[in-house]
Amino acid sequence: MTTIHNTQVHSDNRAAFARRNLWSGILFGLGFVAFLDETLFHQLLHWHKFYDKSTVAVGLISDGLFHAFSWFATVGGLFLVGDLRRRNALWHKMWWGGKLLGAGAFQLYDGTIQHKIMRIHQIRYNVDILPYDLVWNISAAIMILFGIGLVISARRDERGRKGTFSNA
Amino acid sequence: MHDVHFLLTDLLFGVPAMIAVGLYIVAVVITNRRGRLRKWPWLRTVSFVAGVLFASIALVGPLSRQSYTDFTAHMVGHLLLGMLSPLLIALAAPMTLILRTLNVHLARKLSLLLQSSFIGFFTHPVTASVLNIGGLWVLYTTNLYSAMHSSLLLHIIIHIHVFLAGYLFTISLVYIDPVFHRFSYTYRTVVFILALAGHGILSKFIYAYPPAGVIEEQSRIGAMLMYYGGDAVDLLLIFILFKHWYQSVRPRKLVSTGI
Numbered sequence: 001m002t003t004i005h006n007t008q009v010h011s012d013n014r015a016a017f018a019r020r021n022l023w024s025g026i027l028f029g030l031g032f033v034a035f036l037d038e039t040l041f042h043q044l045l046h047w048h049k050f051y052d053k054s055t056v057a058v059g060l061i062s063d064g065l066f067h068a069f070s071w072f073a074t075v076g077g078l079f080l081v082g083d084l085r086r087r088n089a090l091w092h093k094m095w096w097g098g099k100l101l102g103a104g105a106f107q108l109y110d111g112t113i114q115h116k117i118m119r120i121h122q123i124r125y126n127v128d129i130l131p132y133d134l135v136w137n138i139s140a141a142i143m144i145l146f147g148i149g150l151v152i153s154a155r156r157d158e159r160g161r162k163g164t165f166s167n168a
Numbered sequence: 169m170h171d172v173h174f175l176l177t178d179l180l181f182g183v184p185a186m187i188a189v190g191l192y193i194v195a196v197v198i199t200n201r202r203g204r205l206r207k208w209p210w211l212r213t214v215s216f217v218a219g220v221l222f223a224s225i226a227l228v229g230p231l232s233r234q235s236y237t238d239f240t241a242h243m244v245g246h247l248l249l250g251m252l253s254p255l256l257i258a259l260a261a262p263m264t265l266i267l268r269t270l271n272v273h274l275a276r277k278l279s280l281l282l283q284s285s286f287i288g289f290f291t292h293p294v295t296a297s298v299l300n301i302g303g304l305w306v307l308y309t310t311n312l313y314s315a316m317h318s319s320l321l322l323h324i325i326i327h328i329h330v331f332l333a334g335y336l337f338t339i340s341l342v343y344i345d346p347v348f349h350r351f352s353y354t355y356r357t358v359v360f361i362l363a364l365a366g367h368g369i370l371s372k373f374i375y376a377y378p379p380a381g382v383i384e385e386q387s388r389i390g391a392m393l394m395y396y397g398g399d400a401v402d403l404l405l406i407f408i409l410f411k412h413w414y415q416s417v418r419p420r421k422l423v424s425t426g427i
Contacts, residue, residue, distance in 0.1 A: 051375045064369035068361045071406055079410040
């Protein structure tokens with residue numbers, strides 16, 4: 001009897017952990033994009049350079065900080081997922097909203113500030129860079145918009161659910 | 169460097185390493201015989217022996233000789249001595265083993281020493297990070313790196329420093345042994361991110377500006393090794409740190425009341 005009662009209590013936990021769902025998604029999204037950037041563009045395609053002579057000093061610092069942070073974000077984001085799951089509080093819509101938001105925000109920062117202003121490296125060398133930059137940054141913006149949309153929609157779902165409860 | 173110097177460093181680092189492994193194993197055997205204590209996990213013994221072995225690879229034998237002329241070999245040694253070995257030794261919980269081997273009187277004295285503000289200062293995450301990462305900045309961005317190769321004394325001091333600073337850094341961030349001066353997960357995470365960033369930035373700095381006496385090709389491979397090798401070891405550290413957080417915030421089971 002007690003166990004059944006507990007599960008019922010827990011299944012409502014997602015609203016109480018809404019922010020943890022959102023942040024877990026944001027952190028994992030950021031870390032995931034940084035990881036893809038490293039494996040895909042640095043290691044597999046060899047488009048990105050480890051170091052570009054035109055990098056400004058603050059670019060090295062920004063790159064170092066984000067690189068360090070992305071490891072923590074990936075591992076920490078996943079441990080947060082584990083924590084939400086054991087509390088029966090994992091909220092997929094909210095989490096994916098956060099993930100797209102984090103991923104898009106980091107990609108946009110990388111594509112505009114880090115690539116263009118701090119010049120840590122370009123997406124690819126010896127090509128016309130404009131189409132690459134456009135695809136990079138527009139896809140980042142799309143991810144941000146979808147992320148925000150999902151978060152708003154998740155909130156609306158929750159309000160709807162609460163509404164039914166209060167009417168009942 | 170002369171062969172006499174190599175013989176000297178081999179003995180100076182090799183003998184203590186063997187003594188350390190010997191003492192650890194003796195302590196495990198002695199305390200395992202005491203019925204009231206639980207058996208010492210064998211994985212910790214493996215971890216300790218492996219940790220000492222990795223440090224020895226950097227300090228004794230062919231790799232340490234090659235490090236004099238080859239920056240890439242030096243960087244492999246640095247990763248083993250300053251990062252992997254300290255982590256493995258920290259995971260072996262040597263202080264816990266010492267405390268359970270000593271008699272109560274001595275163990276109390278040691279425990280008082282560990283609580284002192286002196287130890288607290290050196291195991292503070294910020295102090296340990298500055299000693300560790302700051303020390304590396306000094307080593308690779310000044311003439312210290314080339315001076316290390318002409319002075320035996322500097323060679324010995326720097327290698328001891330790299331290991332000790334790496335060990336302090338590890339135990340200030342992940343708590344395996346008893347820790348009296350504790351810091352929150354958030355605090356340690358923030359310091360850890362800054363330290364890790366300092367390590368990554370230094371790697372790229374070395375790539376762009378090789379230390380005096382290092383040819384560009386070697387400095388580039390060495391710098392990338394430092395960057396990605398550092399990432400690999402740090403991933404382990406981050407995993408352990410967050411695993412401890414995950415265990416510490418586990419939801420307590422509801423006690424069933426009806427029965």
